Amino acid sequence: MWKWLHPYANPEVSYHFTGKLIPWLSALTVLFLAIGIVWALAFAPADYQQGDSFRIFYLHVPAASLSMGLYFAMAVAAFTSMVWQFKLADASAAALAPVGAVFTAIALITGAAWGKPMWGTWWIWDARLTSELILLFLYLGVIALHNAFEDKNLAGKAAGILTLVGVINLPIIKYSVEWWNTLHQGSTVSKLGKPSMSIEMLWPFLFCFLGFALLAGVIVCIRFRSEILNRNSIRPWVRDLVSAQLKTLESK
Amino acid sequence: MQFDSFQAFLNMGGYGFYVWLSFGVSTVLLLTLLFSSLKNHKQVIKNIALRQQREDKLRQVRKNRQNAQTTIENEVSK
Numbered sequence: 001m002w003k004w005l006h007p008y009a010n011p012e013v014s015y016h017f018t019g020k021l022i023p024w025l026s027a028l029t030v031l032f033l034a035i036g037i038v039w040a041l042a043f044a045p046a047d048y049q050q051g052d053s054f055r056i057f058y059l060h061v062p063a064a065s066l067s068m069g070l071y072f073a074m075a076v077a078a079f080t081s082m083v084w085q086f087k088l089a090d091a092s093a094a095a096l097a098p099v100g101a102v103f104t105a106i107a108l109i110t111g112a113a114w115g116k117p118m119w120g121t122w123w124i125w126d127a128r129l130t131s132e133l134i135l136l137f138l139y140l141g142v143i144a145l146h147n148a149f150e151d152k153n154l155a156g157k158a159a160g161i162l163t164l165v166g167v168i169n170l171p172i173i174k175y176s177v178e179w180w181n182t183l184h185q186g187s188t189v190s191k192l193g194k195p196s197m198s199i200e201m202l203w204p205f206l207f208c209f210l211g212f213a214l215l216a217g218v219i220v221c222i223r224f225r226s227e228i229l230n231r232n233s234i235r236p237w238v239r240d241l242v243s244a245q246l247k248t249l250e251s252k
Numbered sequence: 253m254q255f256d257s258f259q260a261f262l263n264m265g266g267y268g269f270y271v272w273l274s275f276g277v278s279t280v281l282l283l284t285l286l287f288s289s290l291k292n293h294k295q296v297i298k299n300i301a302l303r304q305q306r307e308d309k310l311r312q313v314r315k316n317r318q319n320a321q322t323t324i325e326n327e328v329s330k
Contacts, residue, residue, distance in 0.1 A: 041275075042253055042261065052265035056274045063278070102285045109281075110274040117270050215282065222289045226296045233300045246301045 011088060011228045012237045018221040025221065029214040036207030044204045056114040061188075062209040064107035066216055067135060068170055070100035074142070075167045078160035090156030091231055093163065094146045095223035099216050101139035108132060119183055127176035128184035131169060138166040152231050 007013045040058035047054035074096040081089035111129065112122040123129065142159045149155035177186045188197050197205075232238050255261040264271045 037275075041271075042255065044254070046254060046265060051267060053267035053270055055264065055271050059274055059278050098285065098289075102281050106278045106281055109277050113270045113274045113277075117267055215286075219286055219289050222286075222293055226289070226293045229293075229296050229300060233303070238300065239304060242297055242301045242304060245297050 009086065009088060011091075011232050011235075014088060015225055015228050018225055022218060022221050025214055025218045029211060029218055031211075032207050032214060033211035036204055036209075036211045039204035040208055045198070045200055047201075050118060053114060053117050056110050058205060058208045060107060060110040060114060061205070062212040063103045063110060064132065065209070066212055067100055067104035067107050067132070068173060069213075070096050070103060070216060070220075071135065071139070071163075071166070071170060074100060075163050078156075078163040081156055082160050082164070087153070087156075087231065088228070090152065090160070091227035092220070092224055093142075093156065093160065094227050095220050097139055097142045097146065097159075098223065099219050101136060101143060103212075103216065104132065104136040104139055108136065115183075124183055126182045126184055127180040128173065128182050131173040131176050134169055135166075135173060138162065138169060142166075 008017065036058070040055055044055070044058075046052045074093050077089040077093040077096065080086050081093065108129075111132075115124070116122050141162050145159035145162060146155050149158065176182060177184055229238055229242075262268055262272075
């Protein structure tokens with residue numbers, strides 16, 4: 001049933017496949033982000049309590065969800081690499097880490113810029129904020145470990161262990177607003193059943209969320225391809241590809 | 253459209269600073285990540301090519317030396 005997946009375990013096939021994927025993903029990213037951001041900034045109604053500061057929501061929530069989603073993807077990749085010794089999984093984990101770190105930083109910064117006018121403070125050591133900050137440090141640790149070893153297999157193993165240990169942080173972030181009495185508000189979008197949001201506010205959110213997810217996909221693909229080349233630099237197909245690329249660069 | 257004028261749009265109901273700070277920082281961070289990733293990809297290709305050139309050159313030198321050696325040996329044995 002899953003046999004069609006097998007060729008994609010080949011680095012060369014994956015390299016060319018993601019290369020073909022990037023232009024399509026980029027076009028969709030531009031489309032969704034352009035519609036989503038303009039809608040969020042100019043056309044979505046202002047919140048009845050928070051006024052126009054509520055528009056930060058359209059950055060903050062997608063960034064925060066993606067920071068956790070990308071970590072989860074990285075953990076799945078780390079687990080796959082550890083259990084089945086599947087080398088491409090390490091390359092994808094290394095590609096995911098910097099993207100996740102940037103989305104975590106955006107979630108923290110936009111959160112601070114939203115917290116200042118709403119709560120009166122940029123930062124507070126509340127459970128949700130603190131656990132999200134720990135997520136940023138986990139990402140930084142994983143990136144550092146990937147770069148700390150010359151041997152990429154060893155680096156992948158070390159970073160993978162940290163990634164899997166850090167998974168415990170994901171449910172803590174997710175349920176922090178329910179387990180503890182936090183200043184951070186509860187979830188509005190991902191409630192079971194009906195989201196407690198008006199439909200005119202929800203649509204631009206969906207566009208923004210998809211747009212940012214696609215953008216993350218594009219950047220992960222670009223970084224994944226660099227990782228593949230780096231890890232397979234002595235293979236004949238990489239040698240052929242590199243010399244062909246160099247010729248086109250020189251002829252320009 | 254929720255705003256009457258461009259001024260009102262920039263002002264964001266008094267929250268302009270916070271809203272534009274958020275959107276500005278996010279844009280800068282994401283664009284930096286995107287362009288550094290693209291630049292990194294080119295750099296990786298260049299580094300592999302340089303290493304390849306160096307290896308090819310070494311191989312060539314080794315081959316030349318070996319050829320010279322055999323010519324000398326042939327000359328001596330004559």
